[in-house]
Amino acid sequence: MSLRPVTPEDLLRLTFVGDPQPHPHGGPILFQKKHYGEKNKTVTALFTVDAAGTTTQLTRGTGGAGSGRWSPDGHLISFESTREELTQLFLLPFDGGEAFPITAFPEGSFGEHKWSPDGHYIALTVREAIPAFTKEATKKRESEGGSIPPVEIDDIWYRLDGDGYFAGQRYAVYVFEVAAALGAPAKLEQAKLKYTGCPIGMYSFDWLPDSSGLIVAHTANAFPMRETPNDQLYRVSLDGEVTQLPGLPKGEKSEPRVSPDGKWIAYAGDVDENDPWGTRNTRIYRVSVDGGAPIDLTGAEDYDMAVGTLSDTAEASFGTKLIWASDGSGLYVQLATRGEIQVGFVAFDGGVSLLTEGAHAISLGGISADGRITATLSTPVHPPEIAVVVAELGTGRLVPKILTGFNQPVQDEIKFLAPSEIEVASTDGTLVHGWVILPEGDGPHPVCLNIHGGPHAQYGWTFFHEFQVQAAAGYAVVYTNPRGSKGYGEAHCAAIRGDWGNKDWDDVQAVTAWIQSNPALDSNRMAVMGGSYGGYMTNWAIGHTDVFRCAITDRCVSNMVSMAGNSDFAFNKDGYFKGVAWGSLEDIRELWRVSPLAYFEGVKTPTLVIHSVGDLRCNVEQSDQVFHALQQQGVPSRYVRYPVTTSHGLSRSGPADLRLHRLHEYLNWIRRWM
Numbered sequence: 001m002s003l004r005p006v007t008p009e010d011l012l013r014l015t016f017v018g019d020p021q022p023h024p025h026g027g028p029i030l031f032q033k034k035h036y037g038e039k040n041k042t043v044t045a046l047f048t049v050d051a052a053g054t055t056t057q058l059t060r061g062t063g064g065a066g067s068g069r070w071s072p073d074g075h076l077i078s079f080e081s082t083r084e085e086l087t088q089l090f091l092l093p094f095d096g097g098e099a100f101p102i103t104a105f106p107e108g109s110f111g112e113h114k115w116s117p118d119g120h121y122i123a124l125t126v127r128e129a130i131p132a133f134t135k136e137a138t139k140k141r142e143s144e145g146g147s148i149p150p151v152e153i154d155d156i157w158y159r160l161d162g163d164g165y166f167a168g169q170r171y172a173v174y175v176f177e178v179a180a181a182l183g184a185p186a187k188l189e190q191a192k193l194k195y196t197g198c199p200i201g202m203y204s205f206d207w208l209p210d211s212s213g214l215i216v217a218h219t220a221n222a223f224p225m226r227e228t229p230n231d232q233l234y235r236v237s238l239d240g241e242v243t244q245l246p247g248l249p250k251g252e253k254s255e256p257r258v259s260p261d262g263k264w265i266a267y268a269g270d271v272d273e274n275d276p277w278g279t280r281n282t283r284i285y286r287v288s289v290d291g292g293a294p295i296d297l298t299g300a301e302d303y304d305m306a307v308g309t310l311s312d313t314a315e316a317s318f319g320t321k322l323i324w325a326s327d328g329s330g331l332y333v334q335l336a337t338r339g340e341i342q343v344g345f346v347a348f349d350g351g352v353s354l355l356t357e358g359a360h361a362i363s364l365g366g367i368s369a370d371g372r373i374t375a376t377l378s379t380p381v382h383p384p385e386i387a388v389v390v391a392e393l394g395t396g397r398l399v400p401k402i403l404t405g406f407n408q409p410v411q412d413e414i415k416f417l418a419p420s421e422i423e424v425a426s427t428d429g430t431l432v433h434g435w436v437i438l439p440e441g442d443g444p445h446p447v448c449l450n451i452h453g454g455p456h457a458q459y460g461w462t463f464f465h466e467f468q469v470q471a472a473a474g475y476a477v478v479y480t481n482p483r484g485s486k487g488y489g490e491a492h493c494a495a496i497r498g499d500w501g502n503k504d505w506d507d508v509q510a511v512t513a514w515i516q517s518n519p520a521l522d523s524n525r526m527a528v529m530g531g532s533y534g535g536y537m538t539n540w541a542i543g544h545t546d547v548f549r550c551a552i553t554d555r556c557v558s559n560m561v562s563m564a565g566n567s568d569f570a571f572n573k574d575g576y577f578k579g580v581a582w583g584s585l586e587d588i589r590e591l592w593r594v595s596p597l598a599y600f601e602g603v604k605t606p607t608l609v610i611h612s613v614g615d616l617r618c619n620v621e622q623s624d625q626v627f628h629a630l631q632q633q634g635v636p637s638r639y640v641r642y643p644v645t646t647s648h649g650l651s652r653s654g655p656a657d658l659r660l661h662r663l664h665e666y667l668n669w670i671r672r673w674m
Contacts, residue, residue: 003415005440005472008663010414011465012036012656015406016313019067020365020374020386024074028056029365029374031386032066033406036656046079046092049386049403058092059099065090067112071178072119078102080110085135088185089113089124091178102178104185107134109163111171111203116211121238122178123214125203126188127171156225157200160568161616162647170201173216175238195236200224204254208289209262213237215289217256217267220244226572228273233265233287245291252282257322257331258289265289266297266331266346268305268320277576278456279494282306282320284331284346297350304493307336307486308457309361311464312652313383318457321364332373334364336487338433339460343373343389343398355398356389361462362400375400378462380435381416383407416463417471424480426510427503430495433488434459434480434511437471438520445476446525446674447515449548451508453532453555455484455500456493466651466663473667475674476521482507484533498577500533500594501540508537512547524549525674529666531555531651532618536596539626542607543599550673552666554610555648558622560591566619600629606636608669610662612646612654636673640665 016034023029028048037043044064049055059065063083070077077092079099086107092099102122111125131137132149141149151158151165159165175193176186188194195203198218205216213236220232231253233245245265253269266286281304287294298305308318321334328348335344335354341361342354356362363384365374373389377400386404391397419435426432439445448470452459459479467477481487483503484496495503516523528548530538535556542551557563564571564581573580579590592598607630611623620641630637642662646654651662 003413006414006416006465006468007472008469008660008667010410011659011663013410014313014383014465017384017386017404017406018314018363018376020376021068021070022366022368022372022374024070024072024369026368026370026372027074029386029388029403030068030070030077032068040655040657042656046077051388051403053403053405055404067110069113069115071115072117078113078115078122089122101185102181104187106188107136114205114207116207117209118211120178120211121175121192123173123175123205123207125171125173127166127169127201130165130167130169156570159616162649170196170198171203172196172201173203173205173214173236175214193236193238193240195242197234197242204256206256206258208258209260215256215258215265217253225570229276230273231269233267245287247292248287248294255320255322257324259324259328260326261328263289266322266324268322276572277497278306279490279497281490284322284333286348295350297346298352300350301352302489303335303337303352304486304490305333305335308454309336309339309341309460309462310452310454310457311378311462312466313378313463314363314652323364323367326367326369332364332367334362336458336460338487339458339481341460341462343375356400359461360400361460362387362389373398377402380419380461380463382411383463416468422480422514424510424514427506430483430492430507432480432482432507432511434478437467437477439471439474439476441474443520444522445474445520446522447527448475448477448670449512449515449526449528450477450479451528451530451534451537452479452481452485453530453534455496455504455533456486458485458487460487469663469667470670475670478511478515480507480511482511500536501596504537505540505544508541527551527670527674529554532648533557535618539596540599542603542605543596546604548605550606550608550669552608552610552669553623553626554651555612555615555618556609556622556626557618558595558597558626560595561588562625563618563622564591566621568616597625597629603630603633603635606673608665609637609639610642610665612642612648612650614644614646615648617648638669
């Protein structure tokens with residue numbers, strides 16, 4: 001049977017898996033499965049898969065299920081669900097029985113939760129909703145004919161893209177006793193511990209091995225959104241005693257992980273106080289549980305331990321994965337380099353080694369007691385599936401073994417096209433690494449040049465449905481990692497710090513020249529497109545050249561002067577970018593210099609503008625300004641504004657019907673002009 005080309009609608013047939021958690025004693029792997037169901041619903045459930053590949057569904061019904069975690073003895077599974085209208089924590093007996101709630105918290109949001117090593121407690125982060133905007137308050141107001149109330153704000157940290165407006169509400173760290181909650185669901189006021197040491201409510205934490213308390217990482221600044229980074233580690237005992245670990249430098253710190261013997265803490269971070277957007281490598285440090293000077297374990301090698309690899313089959317994740325080896329000899333990590341994501345190991349005394357190899361993306365889950373590494377595995381022609389990383393017979397090399405096959409029916413029917421690597425010489429001797437997916441048939445093929453967001457992220461060896469759709473429609477898809485991208489060393493990333501539209505534009509031009517010189521590609525039919533920073537660079541491109549037949553700028557940045565004050569992460573004066581929007585005329589000139597809109601006079605390229613009204617990262621007014629400038633100059637243009645209920649991540653996690661609408665808007669615009 002011949003395979004057919006992929007279509008936008010095939011998005012509805014894909015299954016998305018993630019968060020694989022190994023059984024504490026070497027049993028099955030717990031994970032979340034997600035797919036699009038009837039009436040535009042996203043359906044989530046918890047499953048297990050055993051070593052033979054047999055999957056078992058554990059949860060069903062409305063409310064979904066996520067963040068599944070094994071109890072230390074493996075007899076219980078905790079998970080989050082909204083099956084009782086409000087999000088609560090539930091327990092499911094693994095040996096059989098119905099799930100039941102163990103919390104009765106007020107309306108709000110959950111962060112992460114972790115079992116104590118002895119299984120007696122669960123620590124979790126919770127943020128209560130703004131009282132005036134709870135479901136109960138809204139229902140009462142509507143019944144009385146009241147107006148929607150204002151959001152009352154007293155602090156610069158009051159909103160987050162994908163999270164919405166929370167005003168002065170903050171996450172707190174709570175610990176409650178599991179046994180007490182089995183009789184009746186726990187309320188917040190019944191918590192054994194409530195910790196509120198962070199003024200903006202951003203915490204990461206780990207349990208001490210004896211379950212006596214937590215190690216918590218958060219800022220020590222009183223006004224963290226306007227001060228340089230100064231995260232610290234705190235020991236928080238169950239009786240409420242809080243001790244800041246002495247001797248640690250300022251800078252960023254997150255993901256503290258206590259060693260199995262309780263003597264050491266590993267964490268991700270940096271000692272640089274002046275790197276607000278992460279152009280420097282995130283490193284792994286080790287420090288005594290009593291504090292002191294930390295030891296840099298990874299700085300001798302040019303790896304960043306927190307690289308986000310972009311796709312449309314998973315949310316963009318920029319965090320660090322750290323898991324101590326059971327013997328304390330070091331830490332397993334997730335390590336990205338040149339578009340690959342591998343499992344790595346950081347030795348106790350320093351040094352980084354890659355444990356896996358190959359053109360794939362491995363997202364690390366956990367390590368079981370019998371040494372199995374759980375993960376998700378994806379390639380450009382294989383959507384993510386649950387896998388284990390095991391020693392290969394005969395060689396002893398660690399290789400991933402796929403256990404699930406949820407997307408196999410799709411792969412049996414549809415032909416996904418494999419990319420080829422390219423490397424293009426740019427200025428300063430820089431080599432720009434990337435890929436091209438050629439459509440079937442004879443060339444020369446029209447080209448879609450895709451530019452990724454971030455900018456401090458990377459394209460990679462992972463499945464990208466949108467790219468497959470473009471290639472199936474007859475377009476060569478070119479996507480690269482120009483300077484500013486992660487995965488190619490610190491200098492490659494830092495080359496554009498505060499200076500967008502310079503070295504990165506050199507690299508985009510070099511890739512464009514490569515396209516023009518390639519006989520398999522049609523240099524007279526090129527389109528440029530991208531989202532977020534990719535939208536910025538698309539705007540920059542059409543303001544500096546007319547070689548592209550059309551452009552698509554998606555959730556873009558166009559005006560750094562206005563962007564500086566209306567993003568959820570507002571710019572600090574002379575922070576990442578020089579200048580400030582509320583400063584002197586010279587300050588404003590610096591921001592305007594790196595604004596694509598400053599170069600829009602005379603733009604001619606037909607442009608599709610796409611934005612979500614609910615985008616709090618790159619405010620929708622950025623695209624308003626682009627469309628206004630295009631229309632005023634008579635440039636063929638179209639503006640598609642998605643509703644306030646969608647966010648910056650629409651293309652990855654938005655409603656199915658709107659994701660399909662967006663894909664068709666892309667194809668229709670490209671066909672119209674190419």
